[in-house]
Amino acid sequence: MTDLATIAERLDQAATSRTVTPQFGADAGLDVPTAYRIQEAVVAHRTARGERLVGLKLGLTSRAKMAQMGVDEVIWGRLTDAMAIADGGTISLADHIHPKAEPEVAFLIGGGTIAAVAPAIEVIDSRYVDFRFTLPEVIADNTSASGFVVGAWQPVPAGIDNLGVLLEVDGRTVQIGSTAAILGDPRRALAEAVRLAAADGVELTDGSVLLAGAATAAVPLKPGAHVRAVVESLGAASLKVT
Numbered sequence: 001m002t003d004l005a006t007i008a009e010r011l012d013q014a015a016t017s018r019t020v021t022p023q024f025g026a027d028a029g030l031d032v033p034t035a036y037r038i039q040e041a042v043v044a045h046r047t048a049r050g051e052r053l054v055g056l057k058l059g060l061t062s063r064a065k066m067a068q069m070g071v072d073e074v075i076w077g078r079l080t081d082a083m084a085i086a087d088g089g090t091i092s093l094a095d096h097i098h099p100k101a102e103p104e105v106a107f108l109i110g111g112g113t114i115a116a117v118a119p120a121i122e123v124i125d126s127r128y129v130d131f132r133f134t135l136p137e138v139i140a141d142n143t144s145a146s147g148f149v150v151g152a153w154q155p156v157p158a159g160i161d162n163l164g165v166l167l168e169v170d171g172r173t174v175q176i177g178s179t180a181a182i183l184g185d186p187r188r189a190l191a192e193a194v195r196l197a198a199a200d201g202v203e204l205t206d207g208s209v210l211l212a213g214a215a216t217a218a219v220p221l222k223p224g225a226h227v228r229a230v231v232e233s234l235g236a237a238s239l240k241v242t
């Protein structure tokens, strides 16, 4: 079995050098609890460089994502301040490996509950060759977390369980979904995130951001693309790619 610190180091180096790393494979003997310990060590490399934890993300909350990635469990990862992209901001492909975007809903946590909601885009960028991984491998890789855009925060409207979600690239709709795809109701993301993170001794503190999970499959980012996620009643979040 490969040493946990060595795996964490390899994943961190892949991210900072923007080069893929081979999958660890069965020989590494990774299971889910071990993978979360590696994730903690991977993110510790970031915090050691001065990054600050600002929230959590859920992944594989929708059937579309589970089917796309060939796994079938909800997973969670850590968000840092360095991953935040301004709404309407620009990211460079040169700073990534093979990034993809997915439309999401973001929650702002306050008083232990959902204080505000916003449309969001998550940029995922697996550190593995061909964006392929097993469940423990993607957990160890901080669930492919790379960047996130949060649109305007607003009070939580009465029903957010079945809002239409679009992902547009250069004004063309490339993915259509519904917030219902996120755990049946994205508000379930809070309880799920609290439960999953607590198992690793992590709390979702007030002021944290929670990305509830993708409402559609992810779309690869191309140079020059203008990407917009539109969530019915909540508005839009966007980014540009150079």
Ligand code: OOG
Pocket: 058, 059, 060, 061, 062, 065, 069, 102, 122, 124, 125, 126, 138, 143, 144, 212, 213, 214
């Ligand atoms: C894993 C992360 C997926 C989501 O919202 O489902 C994810 C991946 O597909 O690389 O963040």
